[in-house]
Amino acid sequence: MAQLPDLGRNPYEAITVVSGCEVQGFDYVDISATDFTKGMIAKRGLDSSGNIQYGVYTGSTGQVLGGIFANHRTTSFYVPVYGKLYDFVSTTLTLKPYILSGSLILTSSTGATLSSASYTVNYTTGVVTSATYADYTNVHAYFRYVDPNKTGIDETLGSSKVTVITGQGEIATLVYDTGAAIAQGDTLKSNAGVPSTAANLSGSTIGTVTQPPTATNPYLRFRIDL
Numbered sequence: 001m002a003q004l005p006d007l008g009r010n011p012y013e014a015i016t017v018v019s020g021c022e023v024q025g026f027d028y029v030d031i032s033a034t035d036f037t038k039g040m041i042a043k044r045g046l047d048s049s050g051n052i053q054y055g056v057y058t059g060s061t062g063q064v065l066g067g068i069f070a071n072h073r074t075t076s077f078y079v080p081v082y083g084k085l086y087d088f089v090s091t092t093l094t095l096k097p098y099i100l101s102g103s104l105i106l107t108s109s110t111g112a113t114l115s116s117a118s119y120t121v122n123y124t125t126g127v128v129t130s131a132t133y134a135d136y137t138n139v140h141a142y143f144r145y146v147d148p149n150k151t152g153i154d155e156t157l158g159s160s161k162v163t164v165i166t167g168q169g170e171i172a173t174l175v176y177d178t179g180a181a182i183a184q185g186d187t188l189k190s191n192a193g194v195p196s197t198a199a200n201l202s203g204s205t206i207g208t209v210t211q212p213p214t215a216t217n218p219y220l221r222f223r224i225d226l
Contacts, residue, residue: 014038015070018221020169023070029162030055035074035152039175040193041206042066042164054162056193059203067164067226068171068206074152078103078144087137088130095126098146104128105178109138111215116179166226170210172219182212188222195220 015038017023028047033055036042043057044066054066078100086093095104101123106114119130126145133139156162165171176182177196186209189201197209211221 014175015068015165015171015173016219017165018170018172020167021165021171021224022167023163023165025071025159025161025163027052027054027162027164028160029053029073029156031160033073034193035076036069036193037072037074037175038070039173039195040069041190041195042069042162054164057190057203058193059190059201061202063203065204065206065226067166068173068224070163070165071155072153073156073162074154076152077147077150078152079147081141081143081145083140083142086139086141088128088133088135088139091129091131091134093128093130093133093136093139093141095128095141095143096145097124097126098148099123099126100144100146102179103142103144105142107140107142107215108136109140111140114139165224168223168225170221170223171207172211172221174218174220176213176220182209182220184209184212186212195222 028051030053036056041057042054043063045053047053057063057065104121118132119128121128175194177191177194177198180196180198182197186197188195188206190203191198191201195206207222207224209222213220
């Protein structure tokens with residue numbers, strides 16, 4: 001599972017409402033919720049006082065699909081690297097340390113995605129190892145890594161409330177599962193809180209793909225009815 005760019009204080013707008021939808025920020029965030037970013041999938045539940053609250057929707061049994069997050073709530077500050085050129089030296093390619101697990105995408109000089117099954121990543125050291133792609137040059141890398149000297153961003157901190165996108169409409173997002181093939185008309189479910197077309201995912205359908213991402217336009221567009 002992977003997600004494209006946005007986390008932390010980052011100029012990328014991770015999600016955009018193309019048409020329709022309802023955007024509301026009235027309800028509370030689940031204080032026990034794991035980190036989430038704009039574009040991830042929200043579950044709706046109740047706190048001990050009976051107030052509606054939102055956490056990350058994974059599709060587990062008993063969870064209620066609540067919408068799409070339109071706020072960040074992160075602990076770490078992630079720096080985005082978008083299309084930077086690297087070279088394999090023999091069988092290794094060295095990126096940045098502390099890469100966000102699952103965030104790495106590598107493409108060739110022609111824009112073709114390198115198969116993630118053909119290399120391994122040490123997310124702590126940032127070293128990629130591959131016999132298949134030995135001595136490849138001009139490899140474009142897309143990933144996020146932790147800056148330990150900065151904190152994340154929590155847009156729910158002041159109010160303890162979160163903005164969620166619901167209703168009927170179309171969304172464009174940079175947050176999705178890049179490890180699964182995406183085609184127009186595919187249905188999307190949650191893979192650890194991220195929209196995905198992967199097989200054998202549990203939980204409710206989030207939406208239907210209207211425009212898959214491409215090398216020149218990384219946004220995934222899909223219709224929702226939540």
